[in-house]
Amino acid sequence: MRAGQYLTNPAARERSWAAFLISVPGAANGRAIPELLRAPCRALCQPPDAPTGHRLSRFLHALPAGARILELGCGNGMDAARMLQLGFDTDATDGTPEMVAEARKRIDHRARLLRFEDIDAEAAYDGVWASASLLHVPAQDLPDILGRIHRALRPGGLFVASYKASHGEGRDHLGRYYNYPTIDGLERAYRVAGWIDPHLEAVMGSGFDALPTQWLWVTGRRPPA
Numbered sequence: 001m002r003a004g005q006y007l008t009n010p011a012a013r014e015r016s017w018a019a020f021l022i023s024v025p026g027a028a029n030g031r032a033i034p035e036l037l038r039a040p041c042r043a044l045c046q047p048p049d050a051p052t053g054h055r056l057s058r059f060l061h062a063l064p065a066g067a068r069i070l071e072l073g074c075g076n077g078m079d080a081a082r083m084l085q086l087g088f089d090t091d092a093t094d095g096t097p098e099m100v101a102e103a104r105k106r107i108d109h110r111a112r113l114l115r116f117e118d119i120d121a122e123a124a125y126d127g128v129w130a131s132a133s134l135l136h137v138p139a140q141d142l143p144d145i146l147g148r149i150h151r152a153l154r155p156g157g158l159f160v161a162s163y164k165a166s167h168g169e170g171r172d173h174l175g176r177y178y179n180y181p182t183i184d185g186l187e188r189a190y191r192v193a194g195w196i197d198p199h200l201e202a203v204m205g206s207g208f209d210a211l212p213t214q215w216l217w218v219t220g221r222r223p224p225a
Contacts, residue, residue: 073133
């Protein structure tokens with residue numbers, strides 16, 4: 001998606017806002033989001049036109065029917081709703097209470113609060129979907145979170161995540177923290193966490209700030225037993 005298309009793409013606006021809320025100090029720890037942020041959230045978290053397009057479809061197509069999926073950073077639940085519609089056993093989670101509340105408007109009680117550092121499942125999921133959510137994990141903590149995800153997958157399980165690429169962690173002009181990995185640095189973080197031969201794909205897109213952005217999509221599988 002080109003930067004100019006961002007303004008007319010409600011799905012992109014909503015998901016970027018979800019990521020923005022996660023990055024707000026205090027949000028990930030369950031503290032209240034100021035009313036200043038709630039108003040834009042209400043305005044932007046309306047039903048979007050579609051879930052996350054062909055990448056979500058490709059992820060789901062690679063899983064067995066009825067697979068158990070953990071979604072990290074479910075936002076307003078648009079991707080989770082698609083998974084549920086197709087018959088997948090979906091555990092939709094978000095680290096921000098405000099976004100869990102929004103997701104529950106679409107998928108009821110199926111959305112729950114879960115911070116990345118609290119992932120403690122063992123061989124419980126066939127797939128993990130993390131679209132534009134792990135990009136806010138502090139760079140030094142990313143290998144630990146990736147290791148937790150690895151342990152949460154069943155043997156042969158599939159993991160897909162996306163990140164904003166750059167030259168190392170920092171903040172954008174809106175003050176939001178990103179881990180901004182390089183391709184080599186991100187691949188190294190995955191390998192440290194136990195992932196073998198993760199596949200990285202770089203594509204151009206945009207985000208909440210409507211600026212051209214290089215996105216890194218990473219696909220990994222836990223080795224079969």
